[in-house]
Amino acid sequence: MSKDFILPDIGEGIVECEIVEWLVAEGDSVKEDQPICDVMTDKALVQIPAVHDGVISKLYYAKGDIAKVHAPLFAMDVDGEAPSQSVETAEDAPVKPTPQTSTSGTQLEDFILPDIGEGIVECEIVEWLVSEGDEIIEDQAVCDVMTDKALVQIPAKYTGKVEKLYYKKGDIAAVHSPLFQMSIAGQSAEPDVSSAVVKAQSNAANKTAEKTAPKVEKQLNKKAVASPAVRRKARELDVDLTQVPGSGKNGRIYKQDIEDFLNQAPSQAVSQDTTPKASSSTSVGGSRVEPIKGIKAAMAKQMVASVSTIPHFTFCDEIDLTKLIAMRSELKEQYKQQGVKLTMMPFFIKALSLAIKQFPVLNSQVNDDCSELTYFDDHNIGMAVDSKIGLLVPNIKSCQSKSIVDVANEVTRLTEAARDGRVSPDDLKGGTISISNIGAIGGTIATPIINKPEVAIVALGKLQHLPRFDAQGNVISAAIMQVSWSGDHRVIDGGTIARFNNLWKSYLEDPAKMMMAMS
16 A cells, blocks of 8 residues: 655754655665655755655655655555555646545645654544634644653644544554544635545534534634643633633633633533532442553653663762752852752752763763673763653753753753653753652652663752761761662672762762862
């Protein structure tokens, strides 16, 4: 069967590219991952590979043409699938697949699920934000999908009407396959459509209209145009956005509109699901099965791979943070006025980067058969975040060249994104060493699992004020934090991690020493 290859996202903000050179011709046999063509964006030259074995049946563009992202680039007969029965002549071959049409004569187009992260081939439909029959506008959020890395919101490409949703909530959708179908506003159909197709789609449209008509009659704001933050607030307050009058352009709903709606008609804002139900006796001896999906499934696989292939060993110590806390307290308000949130984490990260300069093996990765060790110049330090969708470990790139203020701004950005479940794939990949702050929740000592293929991770315990002796033998109150290291014993021995920890610890216990090391 002939399949269209959809040109994926090839760079942030890139919507089109120039075909520089085709590396294959129509009729050529190709293998998976074989280069098909070179394309030029306004940022770089990119090579597009095949995703299947098969035979190239159609090249939709000529050399020098401008190709659109998320549009068909070429077609191929995939090995192992029945070939397409239709044969096109050179005169009537379309540049794109012929669009379907609705009974009203408007053009129907499938929205193809684009690339939503490196290596992502499928995702779970978390929630549809529209229904069949809804009018939508360009860039309006259509659905939330969950990959094994993050929660992603899919926007509409055009203004029009949703005709069909190809998946239900909880289904697994494939990348580069149709996600939903819509009729595009202002575009009429091709004239040569067979009556059989029209009749079949007429029946389908009638069924859809019957299905959605009762809902439309009850809706005040059918489009429910709102940003992700507004939709999240509506879900938290259990408000049906189709009942909220929007004060913005095209009826866009703002947070204030939700608050006004709740103040004016609180009884209407509560969905029918919140109606009190008759109490029932407590069930005994039952059980329920819940599938492990998305981030949790990815974390499970990652942890098993790490423990089963890396010989872990743990090293624990305590750090006196009394001086560092005092210095941060003096600087906190000053930087707050500049919009910088100065927590303790930026100091831990920067001190770690300074220590890595003298112990580069902590910033390395070993290959699978332990025959090579790769050292990295960039210190891409990850921090584990307990997000609403599971554990995420975004990393701050090139910490060795960043100031503490730069690191602080990155910590704030990544923490907020991770807790919302919307970290970009670039922020999740390329880490070289990780920090887990278990103390933010509770606990003092841990045995953290290494974030493979890294070679070390440290867990920070909770801060405690404990009695300690000063240099004169007097008992004082000190701000003590327990830290727990896990190392890859194939490449790091106990002495190395102990000496590395001592240097890191010295920077944290004596902030002046850290400042001097940064100069």
